[in-house]
Amino acid sequence: MKYIAAILSIFIHALIVFILCKNIFIIPEIVVSRFDIELVRTSVPEKEISEPKLKKEISPKIERVKKNEQKIVRKKKLSPKKVGSPTPVKPVPAKSVAKIKRAISAVSTPPVIESKSVHNKNAIVLKQGKSITIGNTTVVIKRGSEGRTFDNLAAYSFNEDDFSGHYETETGRAVVVLDARQDHGRLVLHDQKTGLTRKLRKAGLGDFIYTYGPSFNEDFPVEGSVVFLPGDEHWIRRFMWLPGNESAEYPRKGRVREVRESEEVKVNNLFIPDSKGVFPAIILARFGAAIPDDQFSEVARHLSGRGVVVQVVSPLKELTEEDLTQLADKMRHMKKVDPGRVGIWIRGYKPQSVPLMPKSLQMFDFALLTIDSPAGSFYPERITSIIPENIPMFIGFSNVSNNWKKMISIMPTGLQSVPHQLEVLDKASTVIEAGTDLESLDSLSGDFVSSISAWLVSH
Numbered sequence: 001m002k003y004i005a006a007i008l009s010i011f012i013h014a015l016i017v018f019i020l021c022k023n024i025f026i027i028p029e030i031v032v033s034r035f036d037i038e039l040v041r042t043s044v045p046e047k048e049i050s051e052p053k054l055k056k057e058i059s060p061k062i063e064r065v066k067k068n069e070q071k072i073v074r075k076k077k078l079s080p081k082k083v084g085s086p087t088p089v090k091p092v093p094a095k096s097v098a099k100i101k102r103a104i105s106a107v108s109t110p111p112v113i114e115s116k117s118v119h120n121k122n123a124i125v126l127k128q129g130k131s132i133t134i135g136n137t138t139v140v141i142k143r144g145s146e147g148r149t150f151d152n153l154a155a156y157s158f159n160e161d162d163f164s165g166h167y168e169t170e171t172g173r174a175v176v177v178l179d180a181r182q183d184h185g186r187l188v189l190h191d192q193k194t195g196l197t198r199k200l201r202k203a204g205l206g207d208f209i210y211t212y213g214p215s216f217n218e219d220f221p222v223e224g225s226v227v228f229l230p231g232d233e234h235w236i237r238r239f240m241w242l243p244g245n246e247s248a249e250y251p252r253k254g255r256v257r258e259v260r261e262s263e264e265v266k267v268n269n270l271f272i273p274d275s276k277g278v279f280p281a282i283i284l285a286r287f288g289a290a291i292p293d294d295q296f297s298e299v300a301r302h303l304s305g306r307g308v309v310v311q312v313v314s315p316l317k318e319l320t321e322e323d324l325t326q327l328a329d330k331m332r333h334m335k336k337v338d339p340g341r342v343g344i345w346i347r348g349y350k351p352q353s354v355p356l357m358p359k360s361l362q363m364f365d366f367a368l369l370t371i372d373s374p375a376g377s378f379y380p381e382r383i384t385s386i387i388p389e390n391i392p393m394f395i396g397f398s399n400v401s402n403n404w405k406k407m408i409s410i411m412p413t414g415l416q417s418v419p420h421q422l423e424v425l426d427k428a429s430t431v432i433e434a435g436t437d438l439e440s441l442d443s444l445s446g447d448f449v450s451s452i453s454a455w456l457v458s459h
């Protein structure tokens with residue numbers, strides 16, 4: 001029993017010391033900045049810390065410090081030093097008094113720490129990895145998983161605009177998260193390998209977790225889930241996908257900076273890789289059946305994520321020779337563009353005839369032509385009449401008949417003076433299942449991004 005009593009006594013004494021220390025000592029603000037969390041510091045209005053009020057609060061505390069100092073000095077003068085007596089306490093130096101004054105001033109007007117949910121125009125947002133100077137102190141919030149754990153204090157927020165995109169696994173499996181909120185009110189998951197197409201439903205366990213059911217229009221029973229994972233910066237770089245009958249996959253996408261420009265110059269979007277260096281550049285134009293703008297731009301974003309500057313332009317039939325000349329010259333002068341590698345990609349979806357190739361094709365260093373799901377009246381031999389002989393050209397076909405496949409093998413005959421490449425993508429496994437009501441989704445399946453990026457590297 002005496003041991004138990006001793007342990008309890010020690011515990012109680014430790015608790016008392018902890019409480020006293022917590023109430024007496026002030027935790028400096030710099031300690032708070034060491035945690036990997038997002039904080040918002042709101043400055044106190046000047047009228048609340050006016051000079052008269054500040055003096056009123058500080059003066060009594062300073063007077064007490066002075067009185068204590070005077071008592072110590074008088075005691076030293078009046079009390080002679082005796083043998084064996086303890087050494088008298090030295091007076092507090094002037095520098096220490098100044099430090100005490102500054103500490104008292106800081107305590108009298110403590111900062112107000114608020115979460116991002118508080119709408120304050122004067123709020124100062126501390127972001128991960130970004131330094132900010134407040135007074136004489138510079139604060140940098142560290143990166144790490146801890147900052148993403150404190151949801152209530154995190155300064156970053158994500159929404160479904162950040163989730164959509166073209167992802168790819170390490171094995172080259174392409175998975176698209178399509179923004180179909182306007183037509184279906186949901187994000188849509190499309191796996192190009194199996195043709196799986198499902199509407200994603202929020203699981204109610206946070207903003208990053210989604211589930212899908214056995215068909216496009218059924219949410220239950222749950223057959224798979226998707227968890228979006230923030231990257232080291234303010235963006236969604238990948239997600240964890242748990243298919244029903246397969247092992248987990250982790251598709252990811254390259255980071256791209258998107259620049260929107262005026263439609264008056266027949267330009268829609270410019271996509272630039274968000275990494276250092278210079279890259280090849282491509283002007284992307286379309287012909288044939290209309291592809292929804294968001295899907296057409298998604299292919300450009302996907303290619304840019306692989307290290308290509310991509311400029312999306314109006315349909316090919318709306319562009320003049322002058323338009324293409326100006327765009328090519330503009331791209332050659334961009335900082336991130338290799339001026340010796342600027343090309344054009346003419347992308348056709350369900351075309352009925354050969355595209356009207358621009359006469360200014362020779363201004364480009366290479367050309368790309370892809371045809372997806374050609375009409376029955378479009379004969380493959382007509383392609384040979386538009387293949388240039390003096391610049392490299394990549395030609396891709398997707399979802400074509402057996403007659404096309406037979407003709408493709410003999411198309412390059414007599415065109416060996418420059419390197420050309422022909423490629424056929426079979427989409428038998430990516431047929432969109434009945435009832436999805438997303439017929440144009442197959443335009444994403446034949447994007448040829450992997451083949452084009454590999455061809456650019458090799459040439």
